[in-house]
Amino acid sequence: MSSKLPINLEDLLRQKKVEGDRIEYKAGWNPDPIMRTLCAFANDFENLGGGYIVIGQDCNESGVPIFPPVGLPDDQLDRIQRELSGFCNQIQPPYFPMLSVELFEGRNLIVLWVPGGQNRPYKVPRSVTATRKKEYRYYIRRYASTIEARGDDERELISLTARVPFDDRYNQAAGIKDLSRRLMEEFLREVDSGLADEAAKLTTAELGRQMNIAGGPDEAILPKNDGLLFFNEQPERFFPTTQIDVVWFPEGTGGDRFEEKTFTGPLDHIARDSLSYIQTNYLKQTVIKHPDRAEAERFWNFPFAAIEEAVINAVYHRSYEIREPIEVRITPEDLVVLSFPGPDRSIKMEDLRAGKAVSRRYRNRRIGEFLKELDLTEGRSTGISKILKVMNQNGSPAPEFESDDDRSYFLIRLPVHAKAVPEESYPGDMTTETSEKTPTAPQVTPQVTPQVAQLLRVLDGEMDRESLQAALGLSARKNFRILYINPALQEGLIERTIPKKPTSSLQKYRLTDRGRKLAADAGKKE
Numbered sequence: 469m470s471s472k473l474p475i476n477l478e479d480l481l482r483q484k485k486v487e488g489d490r491i492e493y494k495a496g497w498n499p500d501p502i503m504r505t506l507c508a509f510a511n512d513f514e515n516l517g518g519g520y521i522v523i524g525q526d527c528n529e530s531g532v533p534i535f536p537p538v539g540l541p542d543d544q545l546d547r548i549q550r551e552l553s554g555f556c557n558q559i560q561p562p563y564f565p566m567l568s569v570e571l572f573e574g575r576n577l578i579v580l581w582v583p584g585g586q587n588r589p590y591k592v593p594r595s596v597t598a599t600r601k602k603e604y605r606y607y608i609r610r611y612a613s614t615i616e617a618r619g620d621d622e623r624e625l626i627s628l629t630a631r632v633p634f635d636d637r638y639n640q641a642a643g644i645k646d647l648s649r650r651l652m653e654e655f656l657r658e659v660d661s662g663l664a665d666e667a668a669k670l671t672t673a674e675l676g677r678q679m680n681i682a683g684g685p686d687e688a689i690l691p692k693n694d695g696l697l698f699f700n701e702q703p704e705r706f707f708p709t710t711q712i713d714v715v716w717f718p719e720g721t722g723g724d725r726f727e728e729k730t731f732t733g734p735l736d737h738i739a740r741d742s743l744s745y746i747q748t749n750y751l752k753q754t755v756i757k758h759p760d761r762a763e764a765e766r767f768w769n770f771p772f773a774a775i776e777e778a779v780i781n782a783v784y785h786r787s788y789e790i791r792e793p794i795e796v797r798i799t800p801e802d803l804v805v806l807s808f809p810g811p812d813r814s815i816k817m818e819d820l821r822a823g824k825a826v827s828r829r830y831r832n833r834r835i836g837e838f839l840k841e842l843d844l845t846e847g848r849s850t851g852i853s854k855i856l857k858v859m860n861q862n863g864s865p866a867p868e869f870e871s872d873d874d875r876s877y878f879l880i881r882l883p884v885h886a887k888a889v890p891e892e893s894y895p896g897d898m899t900t901e902t903s904e905k906t907p908t909a910p911q912v913t914p915q916v917t918p919q920v921a922q923l924l925r926v927l928d929g930e931m932d933r934e935s936l937q938a939a940l941g942l943s944a945r946k947n948f949r950i951l952y953i954n955p956a957l958q959e960g961l962i963e964r965t966i967p968k969k970p971t972s973s974l975q976k977y978r979l980t981d982r983g984r985k986l987a988a989d990a991g992k993k994e
Contacts, residue, residue, distance in 0.1 A: 473568050473581060474679060475841060476660040480520060480579070481533055481572065488531055489612045490519035495526035495538050497548045500595050503555050504607045505614045507592040510563045512584030513608035513617070513625055515633060515833045521565075521580040523548070531612055539575025548578060555596045560604060561587045566678075583680050584833065586632055589625045634789060635697065635832040638690040642706060644673045644682060647691050651699040651734060652679065654973050658945075659841045680834075694834040697735050697788065704732050707788045712742040712779070716750065717799045730793075735835065736842055737971050739783050742796065744970045747772055747954060750798050754888060769888035770803050771862040772954065777851045778880040780844050782807035784836050785878070803882045810875035821869050823853030843945055855880070863887075919951045920961065924987040930965055930976040953977070961986060 473480065483491065492505045502521060509519040524540040527533045540548070549567065556564045566581040593602035606617040606625055617625050649672050656664035656679075667675055673689050676682025681695030697703045697710065704710045716727040729745060731738040751772055756765040782794045786807040797804040811820060812831075830836055839845040852869065859867050865883040926939040933948070942948050956962040961983035965976040979987065 473566075473570075473579060473662055474659075477570050477572060477577075477579070477662060479660070481522065481525065481535075481537075489609060490516060492519065492521045492614070493525045493527040493531070493533055494521065494523045497523060497540070497544065497551075499551065499555055499597050501614070503559070503592050503596045504594075505609075506556075506563070506565060506580060506582055507559060507590050508607040508609045508614045509582035510559070510565075510585040510590045511588050511606065511608050511617075511625060511628075512833070513621070513628075515584070515830045517833050517837045518581075518583040518585075519609065521582065523578040523580070524575060525577055536573040537575045537577060540578060542576065545569055545576060545578070552580075558596050558602070559590050559592045561590065563587075563590055566680075584636065586636070586683075588628055633831065633833050634787070635692070635694040635834045637693055638684060639693050639696055639706060640690065642691050642696055642700075644676060644689050644691060646706075647672055647676055647682065647695055647699050648701060649675070651701070652676075652681075655698070655736075655838075655842075657973075692834070693788070694832075694838065697835065698838055699734065701733065703734060709791045709793045710735075710738075710788060711793045712738050712783075712796065713793050714742055714745060714796045715798070717797065720799050720801065721797065735783055736838070736844065739780055739839075739844060740971050743772075743776055743779055744957075746775060746796065746798070746803075747958065750803075751775075751958065752888065753958075754885075756887070767863050767885050767887065769884050770882050771858045771864065773858040773950070774855045774862075774864075774867065774882055775803060775805075777855050777858075778805040778882065780839060781805075781851045781880070782878075784839055784845055785811070785831055787831060801884055803884075805880045805882075806877065808877050810871035810878040813875055817869070817871060820852055823856045855882075917951070917955060920956045920959070921990060923952045923956055924961060924979065924983055924990070927962065927977065927979055927983075927987075930978045932974075932976045936977065956983070 480491070490509075492502075492509075494502055502523065505519075505521055509521070512518050522533075525533055525537040549569075552567070553564070556562060563585050566583075568579045568581070570577045570579055589606055591604045591606045594605055595602075606622055607614055608617045608621060608625060609615075649667075652672075652675055653664065653667050656667055663675075663678055670678065673682060673686075676689070676691060676695060679695070680692075681699065682689055682691045684690045693707075696706050700706070710732070712731045714729050714731070717723055718725055718727075731742045731745070733741075750770075752769050754767055754769070758765065779794070779796065782805055786794060787809055790808045792808040795804075795806045797806070811817075836845065845851070855867050859865070859882065862885065864885045867883070868879075868881040870879040870881070871877060922940060923936065926936065931939070933945070933953070936952075937943065937945070937948050940948075940952070942952075953962075957964075959982075960980055962977050963980050964970060965978060966972045966974060969975070
């Protein structure tokens with residue numbers, strides 16, 4: 469059975485890609501509470517991207533799903549779908565979710581994918597099954613519960629009328645032909661969506677509707693802004709300065725020399741490509757050996773995880789209506805990520821600097837959904853706290869977060885580690901070993917973690933990411949990239965077969981001469 473869901477069903481049920489407050493489990497077909505929850509997800513009060521209702525899946529008192537699910541009888545599936553269609557007409561204005569009948573662990577499930585609606589606010593009768601006068605109410609999600617919107621919540625919800633976030637709007641200047649099928653299908657395969665197998669049978673317009681990146685009447689279907697930002701080869705045609713500029717100032721920002729590289733293309737590509745470029749050229753690990761203890765001191769000039777969070781934060785939260793690029797400035801003293809505009813005024817800067825800020829309004833809710841499905845963000849206001857954590861773990865000075873009173877920009881500054889190697893070594897060797905007794909000319913030595921050593925042992929000829937993960941018995945893409953691939957690339961032990969396109973679907977990896985020698989030496993020792 470083909471799935472119409474944008475993500476893998478098992479990932480959804482086991483909450484690997486979607487938080488529990490965006491999923492509602494129903495053991496059976498109970499129209500009244502289901503329609504209230506459907507209305508709440510459609511209102512998308514927190515701008516989180518709507519949610520999912522799984523009918524036929526029971527859960528415990530804590531909201532954790534119980535497996536195998538209770539399921540739905542075969543002879544009820546058609547009736548439930550007919551009744552649901554009728555009840556959706558009672559929503560004002562009418563709203564119809566995406567419906568998919570799924571078979572999981574031998575049991576039938578009906579999964580409703582409920583994206584945030586274009587015409588909110590929505591209201592629905594308290595009881596859609598009542599035969600007497602209907603009492604219409606607005607509903608919203610509050611954590612993992614559906615509640616009636618009252619008082620300030622109701623007034624705020626009504627004020628959202630026609631305020632569709634920029635990334636979820638239709639683009640009148642583009643057509644369905646501007647969506648790249650290749651990019652769409654690559655995305656579906658990468659996130660392991662059940663829709664990937666069905667994609668080849670669908671037209672671009674049908675696939676765009678299924679992915680919620682296109683819509684409108686059949687005679688004039690239009691792509692949405694988020695679709696153009698992720699699934700067009702040149703989104704800067706529609707959104708000027710959709711790019712990331714990486715600038716290296718070897719003499720500091722006041723010097724006469726600088727090197728600049730600009731990354732353009734789909735959002736996930738420029739994010740990954742710019743991060744890979746920074747990691748390869750400007751990150752350096754220092755290892756200091758101490759005579760009084762066996763364990764060496766290891767640290768990076770800038771921890772990669774902090775840079776990753778800062779850059780992805782900028783991609784997620786910048787405005788694509790403002791014609792200013794994301795800029796990453798690197799000097800011997802710091803690394804700065806600048807984007808426009810700044811955080812919402814409801815967020816206090818002191819809370820943000822302490823890693824305690826929680827936003828109720830996301831500028832680009834759909835962009836956040838795509839980044840999360842690609843494992844590039846968690847999407848729960850955790851980026852700043854993670855930057856604080858990894859900078860502290862690396863022994864680096866505390867990061868700085870800056871904006872003005874008008875919140876016209878947002879700047880994240882990561883100071884260099886106090887003991888980092890001088891800038892003369894950038895770009896170049898990624899690891900420097902020195903001694904506390906003899907801090908003279910440093911010598912380069914490969915620092916191989918157990919994970920990298922395992923990678924070198926299984927890498928045979930040219931292998932793609934999926935084959936390497938299978939050989940290592942790994943399933944998590946992000947951990948594989950952070951713990952295995954990136955360190956091996958940094959040490960010059962492996963290389964890409966298509967170095968100019970790090971995110972190419974045809975990308976493979978192979979050992980360098982240095983990697984082969986190290987693998988051979990390790991084999992002799994074993």
